[in-house]
Amino acid sequence: MIKLFRFLQPYRWYVAIVLVLVLLQSLSDLYLPTLMADIVDTGIVKGDTNYILRVGGFMLLIAIGGAICTVIASYFSSKTAVGFGQIVRAKIFNRVEQFSLHEFDKVGTASLITRTTNDTTQVQQVLIIMLRMMISAPMMCIGGIIMALSQDVQLSWIFVVSLPIIILTILIITGRAIPLFKIMQAKIDKLNLILDEGLTGVRVIRAFDRTEHETRRFDVANEDLTDTAIKVNRTIAALMPVMMLLMNFTTIAIFWFGSIRINNGDMQVGSLIAFLQYAMQIMFSLLMVSMMFVMLPRASASATRINEVLDIEPEIVDAANTRLAQSxxxxxxxxxxxxxxxxxxxxxxxxxxxxxxxxxxxxxxxxxxxxxxxxxxxxxxxxxxxxxxxxxxxxxxxxxxxxxxxxxIGFVPQKAVLFSGTIKDNIRYGKEDATDEEVEHAARIAQATEFISGMKDGFDSIIAQGGNNVSGGQKQRLSIARALVRRPEIYIFDDSFSALDFKTDARLRAALKDETRTSTVFIxxxxxxxxxxxxxxxxxxxxxxxxxxxxxxxxxxxxxxxxxxxxxxxxxxxx
Structure with missing residues (x-):
């Protein structure tokens, strides 16, 4: 996961600001219990109202300053995490665009979609928590221990017993969860694959009356994912009650043995209150760490999957010394x-x-x-x-x-592929700066004008995703028009006339003769x-x-x- 953090480079100043603000917020939180102890031991016990007001006012300023630091840190950490997610998604997409068809086959489309969306989101979410907690939690824990020792060294033996138990509990529970999170992401891939096949192949599924079969396939994959998710969450769910139980026992021990020390005159009431607050800060810092550990395994599994894509070196790359074609x-x-x-x-x-x-x-x-x-x-x-x-x-x-x-090259694939957008957009896909006249000319040569003019908005008519709102022959003609508008040197028609009737096929080939007179044509x-x-x-x-x-x-x-x-x-x- 650390490997992905190289993409935080554009946000390094934001990260620095967050870390400084979190440091200031932690210092304010650590200072407040000491001031509270002074108010109790000096102000309340001695009845010094002016001292209470003076120190209380200072406490209020410290608390307000800490709150402001928290709000600003939250803003910048969220901005950093969202920007980081944007960069990672772009990096994955750009790398995938460089893949040869072999790499696509190796990773799988459904898995690539999951890694670009779900996996990136997991890493993005854990980054927000890490920015807020990776300084705050250790500092609160270590600082809390130091400040608790300053209040009463003898009572600190409680931490010697409770902290190792808490840390061991976190490690055991998260250690069981990490493998399950990796399995869970793989099962999401499987579910996405079945969903993608079910949606894109809906015509075939209905034609062969296999709706129930596909429903069963989806239910099996969905139940498999659900069972794994339940197992993971059941494991993680045990963490919070165990932590709270240990925290409560620690609190009871502090009150019990602290009251004995106060009764013996070895400790003041204010010191006990401060000691208890520092104990809570230590416990809550460990609780924050445990929350981070809950999300970290899944984010770590997701980061590994993202790095797998980014680490794939495309088989097809440009040569170091490229050449231009001759005349x-x-x-x-x-x-x-x-x-x-x-x-x-x-x-x-x-x-x-x-x-x-x-x-x-x-x-x-x-x-x-x-x-x-x-x-x-x-x-x-x-x-x-x-x-x-x-x-x-x-x-x-x-x-x-x-x-x-x-x-x-102007390539017309065997399976016509259209994109969501207008007819004009799809034809212009072959040449981004094509004029309306060029688009209409290409459509006319491809024998597509007739059905386009019959549509409500003509060339501005909307094509659904995958071209599902036009026939196979219409898709092929639009694909041919997309290649024609490019006016390339080489045309490749890969079985591009199979969905056309003989009459349209003949008209199209006759029109292509003049249009491709100076080009090399493969059919x-x-x-x-x-x-x-x-x-x-x-x-x-x-x-x-x-x-x-x-x-x-x-x-x-x-x-x-x-x-x-x-x-x-x-x-x-x-x-």
Whole structure:
């Protein structure tokens, strides 16, 4: 957890102010019982009213000063903790944004959300307590002991007995709680995962009538978390009554043996009152420490999980000496590229070599699991290849900055992803400074204008989270418009026409010809009709390129391609 405190650097002056104020507040609290003892022993016993008023007024000023210090310290500690939480959340998000897809798969989306929200909140809350108590509690404890000794040394033997018992109790209870807190955070991850799957997959769940099954899954995870939380809280709940019991026994002992010393003339009444107040301060300082120990285990577990994310070094990083692409715009070359997913027995892409030039359409076709999406996903460097090289405009993509590389590419994913906001915002996601004319032009080429104009607010119509208020075909067309507005050098359409009917598909491809005339275009498709007119067709089979050529050439020479064509087209269409 201490490792995270490096993010307190911008608030170091606030922390210093809090520590000084807490110190002053602790000093005022420690001084008040001594003044009370003087009032009792000198003012009340001797009947000196002026002394009582004078010392009482001074006590009031000390108390007011301590209260002011407390209020200001609370303000600055809260401001520091909230700012710290903001920085940590930003650091986690920025680090996650640098992750390759492999790192996302390793940690898990649900866990990343928990670590960014719940775990950060746990650390933030304990920071407030630590700022208030890490000086106050030790000082009150040590100072209370010293001041109690100044009142009566003989009676202080009570602390020798009670304090070790109290400290041992705190250590035993918190020692049992720490492992449970770590388990609890993992169970929150599990619950978030099931909740996320239940919400995002609600259509599939209802379509297969699995609502009860998902409810049971959630109930099991929820009950598991609840049982762990109850076990933790039951353990921690024992702390307070045990502490209060020990405090009460200590108070009884002080009264009992203190009254004997007063009766023997070895101690004054005021000293006993002051001694009792110092004993309470010592006990309450230990109580504050125990409260900190209650929250510290969970915050420590949360801090460990946050550090795990921050300590992950992204696999894909920019080279130390990056290069800019040459003047040739959109030239792509694969040289003996091999790539395997982590843990896979066989490469997803094996020894792939081909070239694609600006103004050409390169189609990629193959059976399910042949590696089509993997192949095009290597160009934007979603993953790093194992062997070979991928060159764009003569430069290895690993020698470019990721920003420069991806600025050249307009990517339309297999699964259309939209963001909450307006239609205009979603299209402009491809080019932040796109004009309204550019947005409308991209939508028109993507064949999206018709359904957009039919919506109540046109381009200002709201898209729900994930695009759940538009159809699959509409989502695909908006995704295509988002890539078109970018006007990149390279277009990648990863099975982006699958949700379109044949008529819309044909119109869209015809419109794309003029729009992408000077760009390099890659089309991943399942339908042969989508790729027949491509300048070059790459046939994949189990990750290997088994054929490259146009439709006619492959029909004459490639068995795999002929099988795909014959499974989709009639003899008349093939002819």
């Amino acid at each position: 040739k715009r959109g030239y792509v070359e694969f040289r003996h590229v091999t790539f395997s997913y982590p843990g896979a027995e066989q490469p997803a892409v094996y020894d792939a070599s081909f070239q694609a030039n600006p103004g050409e359409v390169t189609a990629i076709i193959g059976g399910t699991g042949a590696g089509k999406s993997t192949l095009v996903g290597l160009m934007p460097r979603f993953y790093d290849i194992d062997e070979g090289s991928i060159l764009i405009d003569g430069v290895d993509i690993r020698e470019m900055t990721q920003e420069h590389l991806r600025s050249k 991943v498709a399942q339908r042969v009709s989508t790729v027949m007119d491509a300048d070059r067709i790459i046939v994949l089979d189990e990750g290997k390129i088994v054929g490259i050529g146009n439709h006619r050439e492959l029909m004459d020479t490639n068995t795999v391609y002929r099988e795909i064509v014959s499974s989709q087209l009639s003899l008349e269409e093939i002819a």
